[in-house]
Structure formats: structure tokens, C-alpha cells
Amino acid sequence: MRISAFLAFLLVPAVLSAQAPAPTLGERVKAERPLIEKLEADLDYPEAMKRAEALLPATMPTFDKTNNGTMVQSCGIFLDLAEANRLALETSDSAGAWEKALGYAKTARALTSECYATIKEPFTQMVTYYTAAGARAKQVLDENDARIKELKAKTVLDPSERQELDLALGVEKEVVDDAKWVTFFQTYLDVAKRDSGLYDPLVKVMEDKLKGEADQIEEYKAGKGDKTKWVEAVILSPAYMEAQGDRAGKARWLYRLATLDPENKKVQHQLDLLLGRVPVPPAKHGKKGK
Numbered sequence: 001m002r003i004s005a006f007l008a009f010l011l012v013p014a015v016l017s018a019q020a021p022a023p024t025l026g027e028r029v030k031a032e033r034p035l036i037e038k039l040e041a042d043l044d045y046p047e048a049m050k051r052a053e054a055l056l057p058a059t060m061p062t063f064d065k066t067n068n069g070t071m072v073q074s075c076g077i078f079l080d081l082a083e084a085n086r087l088a089l090e091t092s093d094s095a096g097a098w099e100k101a102l103g104y105a106k107t108a109r110a111l112t113s114e115c116y117a118t119i120k121e122p123f124t125q126m127v128t129y130y131t132a133a134g135a136r137a138k139q140v141l142d143e144n145d146a147r148i149k150e151l152k153a154k155t156v157l158d159p160s161e162r163q164e165l166d167l168a169l170g171v172e173k174e175v176v177d178d179a180k181w182v183t184f185f186q187t188y189l190d191v192a193k194r195d196s197g198l199y200d201p202l203v204k205v206m207e208d209k210l211k212g213e214a215d216q217i218e219e220y221k222a223g224k225g226d227k228t229k230w231v232e233a234v235i236l237s238p239a240y241m242e243a244q245g246d247r248a249g250k251a252r253w254l255y256r257l258a259t260l261d262p263e264n265k266k267v268q269h270q271l272d273l274l275l276g277r278v279p280v281p282p283a284k285h286g287k288k289g290k
Helices: 025-041 045-054 068-094 098-143 145-153 159-196 200-219 227-235 238-242 247-260 265-274
Strands: none
Touching (some): 025 045, 068 098, 068 159, 098 200, 145 159, 200 227, 227 247, 227 265, 247 265
């Protein structure tokens, strides 16, 4: 659930409401995602990563703590940016750029953590305030319920009665408005809290993948920790390729090897074969006996 546009009409001057705003980052991510998913389905992970990275801004925004309105806007921006970093993380992982993927995971985690940490106290206070205000207004209505019903039932009101009913209607509106503000601030708190916990597991996954790979390279005795020699060894072993499962798994593995050793022609050849860029050589047949 994205919240950057939630009740936006309450935060934007009416004179601007008729203008068509530029799409938010969250809207751009949503619009771009189907094409990126199509590229991934076609195993074109590097192009998918390129398109995801193009969505990211050149500079990081600053969280504006001036007032509730600026914090709402900043929180929406930060959560949208975290979502964009998640897309970059997913595509980088598939494209074999694991170091980049880890960086995007950490950035998304930092963005969501800052958002929740910043709004937690002031927005909780707003929820408390509007909950109490709504309860007080409801109590006034309950205490005057009979009189309000009597006034509403009259077809003609004298000036004092009209004033009395208008005050009661104002209190009824306050109850509704207070409930809306409770929902408004609580929604931001709930979404920001949820998102702040999304990225710790993803950071750990990428850290574990990088560590596991580093350990394999270090333990490769013939290469003495040389990643290019390790790549050369594993690309010559059919068992490694078969262990990657389906075409998508094999593609991800080959893209990772290509990231570790971009000059390795055997890796590139296997990628070309897998992606159908070159014809698959005919299977070799054994000699027939006489």
C-alpha cells in the first residue's frame, strides 16, 4: 500500500487541485514494473537492472521535519524511494551485481527506518489528540441526544434554536473529522512501521550470498582465492551449471560469473547459448561398432 497521495487534498491548496501533478516516483515505479518484469521473463536481467536504476534520483532527499504536512510528504517520498531501491535490488541480484544489490537493500532499509523513527512520536501524539477530541465531541452529542433529535424534528426553528442546532451539527462534523485524522495519521504509522522491517532480511540474504561466494573462492586451492581462476574452474564443470535448476537460475548464475570475470569468453559463450544468441552445437554421437 502506498500512502504518498493519501488524503492529499487536505494538504494541497484548492487553487492547485485542478493542475495535473507530475507523476510521483511511486507511480513511475508502478508504471515501469511491467516492462521490467517482461525483461526479466526474457532473461534480459542487465537491461532490467538498467531500467530500474534509471528510476533512482541522482541525489538523496532530506526528510523535512518542519511540520506534519512536510513530514507526511517526506514520508511518502522516502517510502516510494525505498520501493524504487527494492526494484533496483531485485534486478541487480538477477543480473549478478550482488554488491549493488546489497547497497540498494541497505539504502532502502535506511530510508524506511528514518521515516518511521521520525514520524513515530509526533504522529502517535496526533492519533492520541484526535482520538481524545473525537471522544469528547461524542460525549457532548450523547449528553444532548434528546435535544438534538428534538431540534432536527422541527420544521421551523427560531433564531436561538437554529444557532443551537448549528452548534450540534458542528460537533457532529467534528466527530467525523477527528475520526478521519486518526485514520490518516495511524495509516502513516502502520505503513511506515511495516516498511521499516522489510529490508533487514533482504540485507542479510545478500550479505550471506556474498560471504558464501567469497568462502568458495577462498577455499579453491588451485586458485588461492583468485576469483577469475575460480570462475574458470566452475564454468568448465557441467555439474555447477546443472545445479542452478531452470533457465532463469542458470542465467542468474552466468550473469554473476560474468560480473566476477567480465573477460571470460567461456562464460559469455554459455550465456549466448542459453539465450539463443548462437546455435547450440549438435550432440556428439559415439562411434558405431562394426
